[in-house]
Amino acid sequence: MDLSIRDLRVRLQDTEILHGVDLDIADGEFVALLGPSGCGKSTLIKSVAGLLDASGGEIRADGQSLLAVPPERRGTVIVFQDLRLFPHITVYENIAFSLTLKKRPREETVRTVEGLLEEVQLPGYGKRRIRELSGGEMQRVALARALAAEPKLLLLDEPFTGLNEKLRFEMGRLVQKLHRERGLTTVLITHDRQEALRLADRVALMQDGRILQHGAPEDIFWHPVSRTVAEYFGKVNCLPGRAEDGRFSCVLGDWPCDLADGSWTAAIRPFDMHPVPGGADYAVTGIDFLGETAELTLTGPAGAVTCALTAGALAELGLAVGSRTGLMADPGRAVYFREEERA
Amino acid sequence: MSGRKAAPWLLLLPHILLTALFLVGLGAGLVQSLGVIPALGLTEPTLDYYKEVLTRPDMLRSVLYSLRIALLSALIATGAGVGICAVLTVSRRAHDRLVGLVRLPIAVPHVVVALLTVLLCSQNGLLARLACALGLIGEQSQFPALLYDGAGVGVILAYVWKETPFIVYFVLALMANVNENLGQAAVNLGARPWRAFCRVTLPLCRNTILSGFLIIFVFALGAYELPFLLGATVPKALPVLAYIEYMHPDMRHRPYAMALNGIVILLSVVSAMAYYALMRRKVAALERGGGA
Numbered sequence: 001m002d003l004s005i006r007d008l009r010v011r012l013q014d015t016e017i018l019h020g021v022d023l024d025i026a027d028g029e030f031v032a033l034l035g036p037s038g039c040g041k042s043t044l045i046k047s048v049a050g051l052l053d054a055s056g057g058e059i060r061a062d063g064q065s066l067l068a069v070p071p072e073r074r075g076t077v078i079v080f081q082d083l084r085l086f087p088h089i090t091v092y093e094n095i096a097f098s099l100t101l102k103k104r105p106r107e108e109t110v111r112t113v114e115g116l117l118e119e120v121q122l123p124g125y126g127k128r129r130i131r132e133l134s135g136g137e138m139q140r141v142a143l144a145r146a147l148a149a150e151p152k153l154l155l156l157d158e159p160f161t162g163l164n165e166k167l168r169f170e171m172g173r174l175v176q177k178l179h180r181e182r183g184l185t186t187v188l189i190t191h192d193r194q195e196a197l198r199l200a201d202r203v204a205l206m207q208d209g210r211i212l213q214h215g216a217p218e219d220i221f222w223h224p225v226s227r228t229v230a231e232y233f234g235k236v237n238c239l240p241g242r243a244e245d246g247r248f249s250c251v252l253g254d255w256p257c258d259l260a261d262g263s264w265t266a267a268i269r270p271f272d273m274h275p276v277p278g279g280a281d282y283a284v285t286g287i288d289f290l291g292e293t294a295e296l297t298l299t300g301p302a303g304a305v306t307c308a309l310t311a312g313a314l315a316e317l318g319l320a321v322g323s324r325t326g327l328m329a330d331p332g333r334a335v336y337f338r339e340e341e342r343a
Numbered sequence: 344m345s346g347r348k349a350a351p352w353l354l355l356l357p358h359i360l361l362t363a364l365f366l367v368g369l370g371a372g373l374v375q376s377l378g379v380i381p382a383l384g385l386t387e388p389t390l391d392y393y394k395e396v397l398t399r400p401d402m403l404r405s406v407l408y409s410l411r412i413a414l415l416s417a418l419i420a421t422g423a424g425v426g427i428c429a430v431l432t433v434s435r436r437a438h439d440r441l442v443g444l445v446r447l448p449i450a451v452p453h454v455v456v457a458l459l460t461v462l463l464c465s466q467n468g469l470l471a472r473l474a475c476a477l478g479l480i481g482e483q484s485q486f487p488a489l490l491y492d493g494a495g496v497g498v499i500l501a502y503v504w505k506e507t508p509f510i511v512y513f514v515l516a517l518m519a520n521v522n523e524n525l526g527q528a529a530v531n532l533g534a535r536p537w538r539a540f541c542r543v544t545l546p547l548c549r550n551t552i553l554s555g556f557l558i559i560f561v562f563a564l565g566a567y568e569l570p571f572l573l574g575a576t577v578p579k580a581l582p583v584l585a586y587i588e589y590m591h592p593d594m595r596h597r598p599y600a601m602a603l604n605g606i607v608i609l610l611s612v613v614s615a616m617a618y619y620a621l622m623r624r625k626v627a628a629l630e631r632g633g634g635a
Contacts, residue, residue, distance in 0.1 A: 051527055072533050084528035088546050097542075098532040149532045 001061050001075065001152035001185045002027045003048070008057035010040075010047050017043045019209040020057065025153075025202075027062075030179050030186045032196035034232075035206035041189045042081070044206070045155040048187075049076040061152070075152035079159045081189075083142040085130045091117075091141050092126035098149035116144040119178065136167045140174075147178065154179070156188045160195075168192075172199050193233055197221065205229055227267060227337045235295075236267040237305050239329070248336070251302045255331045264336045270295060270308035272330040275317055279326015284319050298327055369608075376601035383594055392602040404578035409564055410610070412495045412580060416502035417560035423503065424510025425545075425552055428518050431511075432526075432544065433536050437519035448508045453501075457572035460501040464489045490573050497573040498580075506559045513555040518548045550622065557618045561611045581607050 003025040010018040017040050025031050033041050046052045048059055050071030059066045066074055086094050092113055099109045117123050120140035125133075133141065139159055146154060156175065160168045176199050179186045190196050196203045197217040204214040213225045224230035227238065241250030243259035250266060275282070275296065282300035294314045296307045305327060309317075319325060352359075377388040396402065427445060431437045448456070463469050471486035480486055490497035522544040529539035563569075567582035574580055579587070581603055588600035 049531055051531065070535075072530050072535055076531075078528075078531050080528060082524070084525050086525060086529075086543055086547075088543075097529065097534075101533050101538065145532065 002063070003153060003185070004058075004060040005044075005048070006058045006060075008044070008047060008059060009055045010043050010052055011055045012043065012052070016055070017209050018047070021206075021209070021211055023204055023211055023214060025185060025187065027185055028183055030176065030188070030199065030201045032200035032203045033187055033189045033206060034191065034193060034196040034203055036191060039206045040209040041206055042157050043209075045078060045157060045187060045189060048074075048153070049078050049155060050074050051078075075150075076155060077146045077149045077151035077153075078155040078157055079139075079142045079146045081158045081161055083138055083159070085138060085142055085145070087130050089130075090126065091122075091128045091130065091133070094130065094141060095126075095145045095148050097145065112148060113144075116148055119147075120144045120174065135162055136171070139163065139171060143175065143178070147182070151184065154184050154186045156186065158189050158191070160190075168195070175199070197233075205232055207232075222333065222335075224267075224335060227265070230267045230335060230337075235270050235306050235308075237270065237273055237302075237329075239266045239268065239302060240264075241266060243336075248331070252327065252329045257331075257336065259336055262338075264338060266329075266331065266334045266336055268329050268331065268334045270306040272333055273305055273307040274328045274330065275307055275309070275319060276326030276328045277317060280324040282325050282327045284321050284323045284325065287314075287319070287321055289314075298325065300327065302327070372601045372604055375598055376605040378598045380594075380597060383597075385595070385598070392598040393605065396599055396602045396606070401578055405581050405584055406606075406610075408493075408495060408575075408578040409570075409581040409607075412498050412502070412570060412574075413560050413563035415495075416499050416506065416563045417556050419499065420503045420506035420559055421510050421552060421556040423507045424555070425514060427507070427511050428515045429540060429545070431515060432518050432522045433540050437515055437522075442511070442515065446508045446512050448505055449512060451505070453505060453566065453568045454572070456501050456505045457569055460497055460504070460573055461490065464497055464500060491575055493575045493578065495570070495574060495580075498569045501569050501573055502559070502563050506563075509559065510552075510555045513558075514548060514551055517551050518544060521547050553618065553622070557615065561614060564611055564614070565607050581610075 003023075005021055005023040008018055008021040009016060021040075021044060023044075033044065035041050043052060047054055048066070050066065050069065054067060061074075061076075066076075086097070089097075095113045095116055096109050099112060104112070113126060114123075117125055120143055122137060122140050122144070125137070125141070130138065130141070142159065160171045163171060172195055175186070175188065178184070188196070188199060200217060202215060203217050203220050205212045205220065207228065213220055213229045215223075220229065221233050224233065227236070230236045239250040239252060241248055241264060242262070243257055243264050244261050246256060246258070247254050248257040248259060248264065248266060275284075275298065282298035282302075282305070284296055285299045285304070286297035288295040288297075289311070292311055293308055294311050296309070296314070296319065298305045298307060307327070317325070374388075376392060377390070378385050378392055379388050428437075431439075431442060436442070451459075461468065465471065466483050466486045466488060468486075471480075471483045474480045474486055475483050489500065522540060525547065526536075526539045526544045529543045530536060534542065565582055567580065567586045570580035571583045571586060574583060585600045585603035585607070588596045588603060591597075591600075
């Protein structure tokens with residue numbers, strides 16, 4: 001399903017939650033909808049599924065408006081955050097729910113449900129009660145139930161919440177595999193940026209009821225359109241400076257740039273900032289040892305700056321809290337913002 | 344006992360006192376039903392009062408009359424109440440202020456309901472006059488005798504008017520909540536709203552609906568106002584018989600009243616046990632995976 005959302009506005013109890021969302025999702029695409037809690041992600045997919053009414057704007061699927069189509073006929077199936085498995089029926093009956101609505105022959109239903117249980121790695125679970133399942137198993141059943149409904153658009157509303165890291169990773173891979181094998185169009189809501197970057201073809205970042213940026217994971221990471229987007233995907237060091245005649249100058253030096261003359265802020269990721277042996281302008285004021293990597297806080301003329309380096313590099317430099325060092329920026333991947341661009 | 348440990352007991356104290364008061368009253372009634380009222384010189388326990396009451400010629404008819412009123416009132420009120428809840432839930436109007444109006448009759452006393460029923464349903468009532476004025480009947484006496492009849496139609500109508508809102512009050516919040524969550528999930532999977540309601544929401548509300556039904560049934564079995572004011576001369580409902588015996592000028596009739604109350608309690612307890620047996624079967628069926 002090819003989805004096009006234009007200027008979508010949704011009100012809940014007299015408060016506007018979505019303030020004009022624009023989003024395009026191509027057929028077969030896996031999109032991660034990323035954003036902090038309460039930014040309107042769930043409201044957006046519930047509106048697409050017809051469970052909430054739009055107060056303005058347009059939602060089109062394959063060119064046809066969905067707004068007048070009742071939710072049961074939209075073909076947009078949600079795996080809810082709280083899963084919403086039916087507790088009074090078995091796993092089999094849960095998965096077969098949509099098939100019995102369509103009055104599929106019994107043999108076909110049995111075959112489909114058993115096939116889906118295999119796909120979500122729960123063979124033989126059909127007769128179990130929902131309350132007999134673990135959290136991870138419930139999520140697999142919810143996924144199988146959604147797939148049984150043959151969704152044109154599969155909407156996953158933070159379905160991995162509450163799982164441990166390993167299960168979360170496995171579920172993510174399973175969803176990605178099923179998405180590819182079945183040629184689905186999938187939207188995954190998450191507030192885990194690594195999950196979004198790892199799984200999706202494209203990532204849409206939402207905040208306060210608006211889409212801030214929508215693009216391929218590498219694109220949104222390396223070319224954020226605002227400081228807010230840049231900061232959402234990890235730490236950045238913001239260095240105020242000036243662009244003049246094709247050169248940007250700040251406290252760490254100057255380098256060529258392609259900017260209009262004026263005041264700009266350069267945003268540089270911690271792994272593009274390097275301690276330089278021999279220098280003494282910066283004091284090491286903090287070290288966060290993270291195992292394979294470490295983050296150093298250096299304080300000096302540029303204020304407090306974060307550098308990321310491998311644990312091996314840190315050992316070679318022999319830095320400790322209180323040591324002094326020089327600092328060099330690798331500006332090749334710097335992104336520049338006007339201060340007023342902060343969303 | 345430390346203050347922290349005593350706190351729950353202190354908080355429970357009003358409830359414990361009320362329960363104790365109820366149990367003492369119940370015990371005193373049962374003792375009196377066995378003919379033990381020392382103040383009247385009756386000190387020997389006996390089952391004679393039960394025997395006499397149970398062998399009264401009108402007893403069986405009274406029991407059947409009481410059961411009929413209680414069962415039909417509870418069935419019709421539950422059906423109507425669930426129907427109203429269903430319409431409000433599926434049309435997503437369960438949180439409207441109008442729902443407050445539906446619940447209004449809960450606050451009206453049963454005696455007032457009896458008077459309203461007389462005003463509306465008697466052969467001199469509004470409905471009879473309306474039917475007459477519209478030419479549906481020749482004269483008011485042709486209007487069906489709904490009150491003071493052996494079938495208990497008037498009593499049942501009054502109970503239905505009074506208890507249907509109770510079911511709405513008892514069931515609606517849960518039903519709306521289930522429908523908002525699991526019902527919505529069913530619609531999302533392709534079920535039309537009413538189909539989702541019947542296949543998911545209603546089965547999940549069954550326990551609450553059955554509880555509401557039982558409360559009304561047991562209440563209608565034990566309450567005397569409506570059958571006393573709107574019921575037939577013969578047969579009389581069991582609580583009415585008990586009331587008459589209780590008000591008898593000869594205090595030595597008191598054990599008959601208590602024996603009749605004992606029979607009402609027995610019927611209520613049997614109903615409650617049947618209900619719990621039913622519930623256990625339902626739970627067992629759920630555990631086996633038989634569905635709702």
